[in-house]
Amino acid sequence: MSFADRQERAEQASGPPASAQAVREAAASRPIYQVKAEFFKSLAHPARIRILELLRDGECSVAQLIPGVGIEPSHLSQQLGILRRANILQVRRDGGAVRYSVTDPRIFELLEVARAILTSSLAESSQLLAELRQSASGAPGRSPRRTGSA
Amino acid sequence: MQAGEAAEVSAPLYQLKAEFFKTLGHPARIRVLELLSDREHAVAEMLPQVGIEAAHLSQQLTVLRRANLVTSRKEGSTVYYSLTSPHVAELLAVARLILTGVLSGQAELLQDLRASADAS
Numbered sequence: 001m002s003f004a005d006r007q008e009r010a011e012q013a014s015g016p017p018a019s020a021q022a023v024r025e026a027a028a029s030r031p032i033y034q035v036k037a038e039f040f041k042s043l044a045h046p047a048r049i050r051i052l053e054l055l056r057d058g059e060c061s062v063a064q065l066i067p068g069v070g071i072e073p074s075h076l077s078q079q080l081g082i083l084r085r086a087n088i089l090q091v092r093r094d095g096g097a098v099r100y101s102v103t104d105p106r107i108f109e110l111l112e113v114a115r116a117i118l119t120s121s122l123a124e125s126s127q128l129l130a131e132l133r134q135s136a137s138g139a140p141g142r143s144p145r146r147t148g149s150a
Numbered sequence: 151m152q153a154g155e156a157a158e159v160s161a162p163l164y165q166l167k168a169e170f171f172k173t174l175g176h177p178a179r180i181r182v183l184e185l186l187s188d189r190e191h192a193v194a195e196m197l198p199q200v201g202i203e204a205a206h207l208s209q210q211l212t213v214l215r216r217a218n219l220v221t222s223r224k225e226g227s228t229v230y231y232s233l234t235s236p237h238v239a240e241l242l243a244v245a246r247l248i249l250t251g252v253l254s255g256q257a258e259l260l261q262d263l264r265a266s267a268d269a270s
Contacts, residue, residue, distance in 0.1 A: 027201020033177035039249055041175035046164035049171075087252040103255075104248050111167075113241045118170055120235060121218040 042086035047071050047079045049111070051100075052088070056108050059092065059101035173217040178202050178210045180242070182231075186220060187239035190232040 043049065047069055054060060054068045062076065069076055080100060083089040088107060092099045102108070174180065181200045185191050193207065200207055211231060214220045219238055222231050233239060 027199065028178040028181035029201055030177075033180055035253070036180045036245065036249065037175045037177045039245060039252075040171045040180070044168050044171035044175050046161075046168045049164055049167045087255060104251050106244055106248050110241065110244045110248065113237050113244060114167065114170055117219070117235060117237045117241065118166060120237075124218065 039086065042082055042088060043110075045079065045082075047076070048083055051076075051079060051083065052102065052107060052111060055089075055100065055102050059099045061097045061099050063097075065100070170217070173213060173219065174241075176210065176213075178207070179214055182207075182210060182214060183219065183233070183238060183242055186231060186233045187242060190230050192228050192230050194228070196231070 043052075050069050051065060054065055062073065062080070065080075066073060066076060069079075071079070080089065084091060084100075087103055089100050090103045092101065174183075178200055182196060185196055185199055193204075193211070197204060197207060200210075202210070211220065211222070215222060218234055220231050221234050222229050224230075
């Protein structure tokens with residue numbers, strides 16, 4: 001057996017680590033999943049969501065955002081900074097005024113889909129709540145459904 | 151101003167939306183949701199794809215189930231997970247489109263940066 005053959009055999013024998021490598025490539029530890037997670041995290045703040053909703057009607061200055069978001073100016077500029085660094089917002093300087101707008105209007109589509117998911121999830125919870133209430137006000141039976149004996 | 155504050159961002163609805171995105175802000179949970187966007191998966195099937203320990207995966211699945219993003223069903227001793235709504239797959243698809251734009255913008259920045267470094 002030549003050296004090259006032995007080398008090849010050795011490489012084949014080391015199959016499991018190689019496939020473990022392949023699995024890691026496919027796994028959530030890949031940088032792209034970190035990037036995706038960071039993207040959602042940058043949306044995960046009440047003030048930042050409110051800012052994006054206000055920008056739906058077009059670009060706004062900080063002064064225009066303050067009453068709508070209802071947080072202190074210093075806190076607002078901090079939140080704007082996070083959205084800008086995440087590339088979700090862009091800035092335009094117009095004379096003395098700084099105007100913010102979304103980089104990609106599809107962010108509104110994203111918020112809309114999120115709202116649809118939350119709406120259906122809440123509808124399900126409120127139905128559960130109604131069933132729970134009904135079972136509490138009914139006879140001490142375990143079933144939430146009314147039985148003929150009640 | 152205080153009253154305005156209470157009326158706006160602290161409203162439970164905005165907290166709820168923020169919590170929703172916080173749930174999505176985890177690499178393993180995104181990977182799971184992407185797998186389930188294609189079809190229902192058994193937990194054992196997801197393990198090698200997500201690449202985390204079984205205990206950790208079941209923890210993340212619980213988070214997703216509590217957030218009402220996934221549901222599970224049991225068949226014999228196998229637990230299958232699926233998305234609660236096709237909207238979840240849609241959400242991930244839109245996020246991917248936005249991120250593609252963001253990242254290509256950064257690639258341009260990177261190129262500019264390299265060009266300016268070469269020039270100096």
